[in-house]
Amino acid sequence: MSTVATYPKDSFLSGGWDLKSWLLTKDHKRIGILYLLSISAMFVLGGLYAGLIRWNLLVPDGSHMSADTYNKAFTAHGVIMVFFFLIPSIPAVLGNFLIPLMIGAKDLAFPKLNLLSWYLYVLGAAITLYALLAGGLDTGWTFYTPYSTVFAQSNVEIAAIGIFVAGFSSILTGLNFIVTIHKMRAPGMTWFRMPLFVWAHYATAIIQVLGTPVIAITILLVALERIFHFGFFDPNRGGDPILFQHLFWFYSHPAVYIMILPSMGVISELITCFSRKRIFGYSFIAMSSLAIAAIGFLVWAHHMFVSGMAVYSAMVFSALTYLVAIPSAIKTFNWAATLYKGSISWATPMIYVFCFLGLFLIGGLTGLFLGNLGTDVHLTDTYFVVAHFHYIMVGGAIMGYLGGIHFWWPKITGRRYSEAWSRLSAVLIFVGFNLTFFPQFMLGYLGMPRRYHVYPEEFQVLNVLSTAGATVLGFGYLFPSFYLVYSLFKGEPAGDNPWGAKGLEWTTTSPPPTENFHQIPVVTEEPYDYAKAPKEKDAV
Amino acid sequence: MSEHFTPESQPTHPRGLAPESQPTHPRGHVVSWKVYLGIFLALCALTVVTVVVTGYDFGPFNLVVALGVAITKATLVVLYFMHARYSPKLTGVVIASSLAFFVILVFLTLTDYVSRPWPLS
């Protein structure tokens, strides 16, 4: 007897499990789950490549694999994790599922376009995976010219086309979110009654729509240059390889905010719920999301300080880089103020919130070292950079993603997972993550360059620590796939609102009906009004 | 021409409390075909202008003049052919933000190229 039958009759999950009802669905909730499955597969694959990298770096002489294999492994890790996991992660899974629910709409504005986005993602992933698996790609995920255009013998063109296609998946998702948030809000859902998760996704969508096309055309130019010898980035024809870096980072720096902004949106939802307190500085958090989206476009050349760009221009970009720290700090202070005198409970999602706060703080502050023109010259292309962006992307984005998955899992599936196992997993991930990447800050500061498959013997102790941490981290990531799947079959029914949370998504059934709400809700209050909430038994 | 029609369903549907969904101009505003013809003729005239001005050398301002004419033409197309003049404010915001980000892309990239102390090749 399948437990599926116990779902409410009109839930989006009770429409049957035949493949066609999923592959042709226009329901944003089902599409969110399609994304969840596909990005999880990519995450596993990207994680395996990370394992290869760490395995090679156990020994200083690189005897575990050839330099060529190592280059292909770190390129595959970067391409898969950046383009096919981190960028779609929270927007395409949680954003897709939750935005219509949170604003009281029946679906996104363009359901067919939403399904098309998923198919573009799958097509892009398939093309790129073909490039990575059949021969490989050795340019690094950054595709720097002239190596990628003139010298690389690997599958640059195919991978470029795959990323081009996946880029349009991201653009169309952003377009859908912008229109949905503008035009599909329920009566009474004014802009300043929207959950901060929605604000964060609005800011993210702006970056997706205005940034992604630039990398699409850039990566296309790289492919055209290899096929037709266009010469845009070829010094022999008067092209400038550094122009590629400008165009690439115009998107790829804001892309970091595509990863972190939705995560910040998740954190804002979770921290207020588990502090049983109205969020502190709602409008500041909302506006700082937009500020990050805008200022994020003004700082890209801090990735290029030693590339040969003009030093005067570099000084301008360095100064602008500090600006982006301001809205990030505004968010962090407001979260801290929300915790103050709150009735904090230690549910699993809240553990991820604390992981996020600590790790994002470290990641953000080390970013200032790299934005500073002087210190960056010393730290460029060392493991310091690697550690920094993993603190942001894993410590920030993935912690938010996992926190969000654990928070909304009961809503998505109607089931509760094991609290004990999920807490253990969260702690393992936190410990494993720090053990992996904190030694890399030290390695980088001591001068170990990134992307080399051999290193001096004195760096071995720290590298072994890092590999040990990666092993713990890997096990930490494995746990959820067991207890979450287990919960689908044996988990207790969650009820409509297991956390006592605020927000329209908690007023409908779990899992929600296909049309989301039995009646179109009318919003009459501000969000996060936890003061009026019935006190939980653990509340002060 | 009396071809205005304001949708009558406006007050009955249970939405529309958000500010930008109440456009300042009546929706379905129909412009006379004579306006389109006028814009078409203006665009043709400006195309002639853009060719004629290349007969004169304005030195460093050649590009400014050429772009000035092109921007004027593009503005006419956006305002009248694309109805931006009769559209909600939000349309203007979308246009403005795409242009702003394009300007950021070009301007900040050029800060590098105009301040390089060495020639490229």
Next chain:
Amino acid sequence: MTAHAPGGPAHPAPAGGHPGSARASEALQHQFTDLQQQKEATTLGMWVFIAQEVLFFGGLFAAYAVYRNMYPAAFSAGSHHLSWKIGFANTLVLIGSSFTMAMAVHSAAIGKKKRIVAFLLATVLLGSVFLGVKYFEYGEKIRPCSGDGPYAGCLVPGERFDASAVHLEGDEGRHAQIYFSLYFGMTGLHALHMIIGMPIILGIAFMAWRGRYSPEYHSPVELVGLYWHFVDIIWIFLFPLLYLIGAH
């Protein structure tokens, strides 16, 4: 926190009383409350898509800005090789197609079915003329690369590029390749947008012929119009930037 809309009809009747409203209500998709909301959403969606297109072309325009600033002489020589007369005529053709497109949308708004079809077909016809001329222009530069035709030297960037065709030599001759890369890249991407747009216009003309559009509901005509006008705007910039560099 929330109340519920009394009754909360899922599909309130669209603008009642207008002729064709029965057809219009068939066009209402389930996620929208009414046609007005649907129209606003789809129009905004097209504008956001155009914003995306601005940045998509923007990467090429940025490259153009950088290289024109870097190699003014090579750009001027390359530009003088193009025939401004052909470019001028083609500009008028494309502006004409924008005019017929605007008239098609106008005809839809006042419910003249036959005129929608006629103006849409005229738009496609003018677009085809533009592309035909473009084909001729491309051939003039590409065919000499395989020793074909009566034209001057090969102007496709690469090993066979012949800088003498634009009266340049040495470094400036090499740099002229960048100009022609941008020429092919920008006009090619522009032409690709037209090639994508024309079948869509034909499809919408077919739907118009079937009588699917009314003054209440003709969003597809409006949206494809927005797209076509945007493609026209790109050419409005490409013409002076590629054909008219320096004094003629």
